[in-house]
Amino acid sequence: MGTKCPKLKRPNGGWNSAHGTWAVQTELPRRPSGTRRQARRIGFDTQEAARDHLDHIKTVLGVAEGDGQAAIKAGDLIEQAIRKRTHLPGTDEVRRRIGGGADTRETVPTVGEWLNEWLAGKKKLAASTRLSYQGHITNYLAPHLGWVRLDKLGTGHLQTMFEAIEETNDHIRTSRASDDAQVRASVHGMRTVSVSTEHRIRATLRSALSAAVSRPDLPLQVNVASHIELESAPGPKPVVWSAERVARFRKTGEVPAPVMVWTPEQTGRFLERARRDRLYALFHLIALKGPRRGEAVGLEWDSVRLDDGAIGITTQVVQLGWDTAVSTPKSAAGRRTITLDEDTVDVLKPWRKRQRQERLKAGEAWVESGRVFTHPDGTGLHPGWVSGLFCRIAAEAGLPPISLHGLRHGAASLSLAAGVDVKVVSSELGHSTTSFTQDTYQSVFPDVAKAAAEATAKLLPLTKARSAD
Template sequence: MTTNPRKKRTRRANGQGSVYQRSSDNLWVGAAYVLMPDGTRRRKVITGKTEAIVTTKLRNLQSKSDQGIPAEATNWTMEAFLHHWLEYVVKPSRKPKTHQGYEVVARVHIIPVLGRKKLHKLNGADTRMFMKRVANTCLCCLHGYDKRRGPKAKCCALGRCCHKVPSDRLIEQIHSVLRNALQAAVREELVQRNVAKLVQVRGATYEVNRGLNVDQARKLRVATENNRLKALYTLALYLGLRRGELLGLRWEDIDLDDKFLEVRQTLQRVDGELRAVTPKTRRSRRTVPLIDLCVDDLREHRECQGRERKSAGERWVETGYVFTTEIGTPIEPDNLRRNWYPLRVAAGLDDVRLHDLRHSCVTLLLGLGVPPHIVQAIVGHANLDVTMTIYAHTSLEEMRQALGKLGEHLN
């Protein structure tokens, strides 16, 4: 005759799981279907000495499950948590390019070193030592780190370290990804505090004054006169549009009669495919007026595109984009360099990047005395600090004039 292993049972409503006392050892047992790390729901069993303990544990487990926190999260390693964070927190809420960048940093730099560490046991000392190792390890060894054996000293083992230490920008990115991930763990109540915030890293410095001056801008205009993408460089220089915004621009976004265009999307290559995604920030989605010079270049470009469509015949792919290849397909963001490099050489601008045309628009407008908030609206900066701190600079001549005014006033 078999005996029932369940000695006592507490009645619970549907969906609340079950709680009972086991006859074999008198322990109380709770069971309920909860969310697992792979996204499925499975039956989870917990035990305790009293009914109250088990009921509380079960309630907490179900509460976290309702919030989207998997049942095994309390015992996660850093690697398991980072994968969860990237897939279920970053991917749904951030731009594809942002998710891709975070994933690379986590996979290449963080997981090989901290991946086996328990999330709830990570402390400030661990984070500090990790960031110190990142800052003091040459790139060859940093990218060749092995989980079990430590750094694969690709060059240092042979006694000839390359001494190419990570840039301040890379160090800042690694710290930022770790800090953001741990902050998500705090919000989900997996850890009590964000230990990455206890560690400070030196902020990256950004070069300023990389924009063109008036004479250089005029030389560029001459160099682009016979280029098939002349209108693209005109919009970059006069409106400060980003590369992805230029390549994602469609004819339906432009009104040449009323003279304005709308920045509605940006073209990016993510995970091996070109994607039209929403603009970088909320302020990046904007309406910008067109001056006559921009309108004239766009009309000329539309006529040129019509001739290319006719010449391509059946090979033409209608995409609706303003700037395309000679058969109508979107232009690869990286391939735009092939068109830009010969132009900058012809204009005598050997060290100027395409993105510096955006810088030029900002600095030239500010130099003309245009109010910073107007410049911010034109180029779509997220906030005014970006406009003023990164791009605005004072020339030696401007300082000389200011001091001259002071001298005249005092004399």
């Protein structure tokens, strides 16, 4: 019939590219519901290509080797590939997905059992990451999902867990706002779970389930954690302790935001009070140059070049519960050089002299850690202990509360407000992108907006720092 063949065009008038090609159609194992299904694919240029495709389907189905449930799963994989117009799975993949040819477990583990097995098998995790995973498992995943058999876990279970977390958050917030002192006391010390933490909980579960899907001895084909949507989790932006916010805090005790920073005047008041403390130099360094707590605590003299006005960030002390460990920064951006201003150099030089005097006084009792900041006997500082000292000094200065990390936020904000190029600030903070620096740390201080061209150190009322006596 040639060009007059009525099948050359589709009903809508479009060209039927499949006409004149070979097609394949064969029965697949019935669905679990018992309904029939077929594997049908068209568009093969030759009879040989169509026959090869049909033979491949038969080979894949042959992996099931008479196992009815395995045959259904193999049929599912074929049907899915045809529907998505992707290549058919190979026999190795089918064996892995349905457990054919692999040692299978006598019983399917529960979610709790698998989470513990998965975490125990993660031999190369950083200690801090392991602690984070364990916290997610112990506090959330195991209590809510641990009883569910792994292959029975569904999105509904996850939705119920996150709804329960939100209900607890609501209870804590409502109780905190109660006029009843006993009700407020009932949630004392309890913390709400942030959206960011919910995302991290899901990420932990998703990683564990991804490992389970790849295991041939586990009957898991879908990672349900990948199909749960959570509220977006933008990073908390620093909020300045303005006079109005301080007044409200004095009245209600409520902290306006998760991340608070001081104004330059407040930071100056803190440093003036901190001058009386032996470790003033540590707080001065964090307030002006913004190293992380663990980086400052782990700083070694071998990485300090006071004559050049620079320090190298190569190690950090991480806190694991109350235990500590020394590690390197996680990213290449974290391993960096920080340029010191003259005031900070003038603070560190007498501190170095004082530490040398303490070493002579301690004699054989001196513990050689190589650290810049130590106790009088040379032992290294515990990050948690430093945070506690910081909070005590801030309280003695009559300042509204911020975390020690808030000094780092403040240092970044001061630098940006002073007109320091965001690329320089980002590099010295150890961020991988400048956009993260600008979006997260650029707090606006109204009282320094006109002084944007001044150096960072000049933003502080404190211009020359002295070491503690």
